[in-house]
Amino acid sequence: xxxxxxxxxxIPGQPFTLSDRATTTxxxxxxxxxxxxxxxxxxxxxELAQVLYANAGERNAPKVLIVLQGMxxxxxxxxxxxxxxxxxxxxxxxxxxxxxxxxxxxxxxxWRVHDVVPKKGEIVIFNRSHYEDVLVVKVREFADAETVENxxxxxxxxxxxxxxxxxxxxxxxxxxxxxxxxxxLRARLExxxxxxxxxxxxxxxxxxxxxxMDAYETMVRRTSTxxxxxxxxxxxxxxxxxxxxxxxxxxxxxxxxxxxxDPGYRPGNYDI
Amino acid sequence: xxxxxxxxxxIPGQPFTLSDRATTTxxxxxxxxxxxxxxxxxxxxxELAQVLYANAGERNAPKVLIVLQGMxxxxxxxxxxxxxxxxxxxxxxxxxxxxxxxxxxxxxxxWRVHDVVPKKGEIVIFNRSHYEDVLVVKVREFADAETVENxxxxxxxxxxxxxxxxxxxxxxxxxxxxxxxxxxLRARLExxxxxxxxxxxxxxxxxxxxxxMDAYETMVRRTSTxxxxxxxxxxxxxxxxxxxxxxxxxxxxxxxxxxxxDPGYRPGNYDI
Numbered sequence: 308x309x310x311x312x313x314x315x316x317x318i319p320g321q322p323f324t325l326s327d328r329a330t331t332t333x334x335x336x337x338x339x340x341x342x343x344x345x346x347x348x349x350x351x352x353x354e355l356a357q358v359l360y361a362n363a364g365e366r367n368a369p370k371v372l373i374v375l376q377g378m379x380x381x382x383x384x385x386x387x388x389x390x391x392x393x394x395x396x397x398x399x400x401x402x403x404x405x406x407x408x409x410x411x412x413x414x415x416x417x418w419r420v421h422d423v424v425p426k427k428g429e430i431v432i433f434n435r436s437h438y439e440d441v442l443v444v445k446v447r448e449f450a451d452a453e454t455v456e457n458x459x460x461x462x463x464x465x466x467x468x469x470x471x472x473x474x475x476x477x478x479x480x481x482x483x484x485x486x487x488x489x490x491x492l493r494a495r496l497e498x499x500x501x502x503x504x505x506x507x508x509x510x511x512x513x514x515x516x517x518x519x520m521d522a523y524e525t526m527v528r529r530t531s532t533x534x535x536x537x538x539x540x541x542x543x544x545x546x547x548x549x550x551x552x553x554x555x556x557x558x559x560x561x562x563x564x565x566x567x568x569d570p571g572y573r574p575g576n577y578d579i
Numbered sequence: 580x581x582x583x584x585x586x587x588x589x590i591p592g593q594p595f596t597l598s599d600r601a602t603t604t605x606x607x608x609x610x611x612x613x614x615x616x617x618x619x620x621x622x623x624x625x626e627l628a629q630v631l632y633a634n635a636g637e638r639n640a641p642k643v644l645i646v647l648q649g650m651x652x653x654x655x656x657x658x659x660x661x662x663x664x665x666x667x668x669x670x671x672x673x674x675x676x677x678x679x680x681x682x683x684x685x686x687x688x689x690w691r692v693h694d695v696v697p698k699k700g701e702i703v704i705f706n707r708s709h710y711e712d713v714l715v716v717k718v719r720e721f722a723d724a725e726t727v728e729n730x731x732x733x734x735x736x737x738x739x740x741x742x743x744x745x746x747x748x749x750x751x752x753x754x755x756x757x758x759x760x761x762x763x764l765r766a767r768l769e770x771x772x773x774x775x776x777x778x779x780x781x782x783x784x785x786x787x788x789x790x791x792m793d794a795y796e797t798m799v800r801r802t803s804t805x806x807x808x809x810x811x812x813x814x815x816x817x818x819x820x821x822x823x824x825x826x827x828x829x830x831x832x833x834x835x836x837x838x839x840x841d842p843g844y845r846p847g848n849y850d851i
Contacts, residue, residue, distance in 0.1 A: 364775070388667035396668045397673050401670075567772045573768060577779070579765050
């Protein structure tokens with residue numbers, strides 16, 4: 308299991324109560340300290356991503372899947388930007404999940420997910436994910452209770468398949484308070500360069516905040532597994548959130564202990 | 580037509596001779612001047628990409644397709660890295676094209692290409708492309724001459740469809756000398772962190788250099804169109820090459836004249 312000592316880990320098999328988890332933390336002394344941490348971690352991630360890319364053709368090259376889940380305005384886009392600011396797009400792919408299309412609804416809910424999992428040497432960031440199928444689907448009753456109940460086990464099985472076949476899975480819940488969401492929604496309306504992000508429909512989800520928190524809590528309880536545990540990240544402060552997540556990603560990439568492959572070719576063997 | 584005054588443009592309808600095109604240029608006084616230009620242009624591209632991303636949901640949001648073609652070691656990966664170093668991966672996707680798979684070979688050669696074209700608000704970089712179907716396929720006679728001959732028109736038609744349906748297409752041939760390729764292949768063998776990029780098979784293509792140059796020349800002559808012209812970039816110097824390409828991309832994105840959408844929502848209209 309990655310990072311057994313992380314204070315943000317939802318330890319598999321242990322009780323989990325979302326309200327016990329903070330939405331704020333003071334691990335950084337200042338905003339500039341958090342910014343400096345992100346910058347430094349971002350550089351390290353860029354280097355690790357480059358070695359991962361070099362390994363894409365190797366037999367056992369890992370695939371990396373990062374899942375970002377959180378309420379509207381929790382910072383899924385911003386975290387992606389902050390974490391991969393210095394990493395070129397060669398082997399990094401962002402996969403957003405919107406409401407399913409008709410052809411997607413005509414299959415099981417993991418069909419569209421399986422289609423876009425990372426390949427060897429690739430880092431894929433899920434902005435929302437198959438977890439929406441036990442979150443919004445549950446809260447809004449788009450599926451019946453038994454169907455949703457079955458999904459926790461199905462998701463665990465699916466993720467175990469991916470891990471056993473060579474994926475590293477890192478799952479983050481971006482945990483914000485209801486007050487922080489209010490501030491950010493208001494900021495979207497006030498700033499002309501943010502207004503395009505505002506969606507009046509988000510207010511409908513906001514009205515169901517307690518139901519969503521219940522659904523998130525159950526999600527973490529039921530799907531934080533040894534092969535793919537959840538990290539619940541205090542996300543009221545943007546820089547702190549990005550710095551924490553980036554650091555967990557950096558550590559996980561570092562633990563892969565990858566090196567540039569040596570295919571055995573040497574200068575003397577070729578007449579160029 | 581974008582950039583009608585660019586010295587690198589292969590003007591549609593005009594005679595084109597590849598050997599007339601330089602593989603070097605001295606537009607930068609120094610290596611550091613070229614590096615500074617890339618950095619500055621990269622910042623501008625990052626901002627333009629962000630506005631493009633904000634427009635993804637708009638009715639007429641453009642889609643951006645960048646095609647990079649060139650011999651092995653010409654710098655397709657490096658150009659991508661240099662150009663998008665500061666741009667987060669939210670709406671940038673790199674699409675490499677390798678030898679086609681069996682299911683791909685069972686369809687027409689544009690089938691797999693059509694599947695991965697950019698969507699609204701997205702920038703997609705083709706690392707190699709459908710042009711391999713008139714390059715390596717022609718030189719190695721993987722298809723008969725008449726089939727290849729038909730493809731120039733088919734490609735022009737396909738690209739016109741994309742452009743008429745809202746894509747911007749920028750095509751770059753990374754033009755290196757045979758001597759530069761030799762140096763770079765040798766460097767790959769000598770540097771442990773580059774050795775994974777070496778492929779003895781590349782030497783087979785290298786042995787057919789004149790045939791490839793003929794195929795590139797014909798490609799540019801036949802497919803530099805008003806809707807999707809070719810730029811032939813002096814690429815013996817890495818920094819200069821990246822700076823020139825990045826600048827053409829920046830200008831093209833800038834010419835889209837995009838702004839943050841205003842959906843009309845205002846703070847006073849919502850109780851948050």
